[in-house]
């Protein structure tokens with residue numbers, strides 16, 4: 033995939049509304065036969081960075097559809113884009129696919145995170161069917177009320193364990209780079225995608241503490257707001273567990289984990305691990321992802 037020089041909204045954010053009328057560099061796969069869900073949540077895509085696993089996300093978007101979709105923050109990485117402009121065609125294709133499904137009638141809610149906080153100034157506005165909100169309450173088909181937020185709101189509280197935000201930032205980015213190299217190598221050997229930092233997160237004591245601390249604080253906030261559960265992103269760790277009577281969900285990320293949270297039409301919630309889904313696919317249909325890299 034070639035690089036493009038146009039970022040869809042450097043000039044005017046209202047361009048987003050007409051963006052879906054343009055053409056993607058990688059044509060969208062068949063719409064018929066996609067897996068249908070009531071709701072899909074994704075976050076921490078980090079468009080504008082080399083860490084973003086755009087090919088995997090394009091594959092995901094071309095295989096699923098939903099009535100409603102939540103973008104739970106850090107979709108763009110404004111911090112990295114400011115430092116060094118990086119915007120390959122595949123990143124444009126992701127924005128295009130999201131705008132296109134809004135045009136087709138999927139109700140899309142975009143909750144900017146800390147890396148794309150520049151979009152928070154547009155809270156309350158609607159760009160081509162994508163509503164920008166600070167937080168949201170999602171009601172499941174079985175009537176449960178779930179608070180949806182990015183999660184950086186709690187960084188100040190989790191300050192003593194800011195593994196991703198500060199001291200660990202360098203180590204984290206080094207690990208993401210290593211993760212990319214490991215997977216290029218694995219791909220060459222036709223081995224399935226493997227997440228190094230997902231592995232490390234389960235091994236490193238501080239990281240485990242940081243994650244459980246975050247999860248408890250977020251669940252506590254949800255409890256005080258009187259909802260049944262909470263859906264967050266931010267810590268790049270997909271999870272679903274009960275904490276003090278509150279259903280805690282995290283939709284993970286598209287940097288290494290490549291996960292999404294979905295609600296089925298019967299209200300059942302599930303975390304999809306997209307690398308595993310691709311690995312389970314017959315070889316012929318999985319080729320497009322390998323070829324796109």
Ligand SMILES: [Mn+2]
Pocket residue numbers: 105106145146147182184265266267
């Ligand atoms: Mn974040």
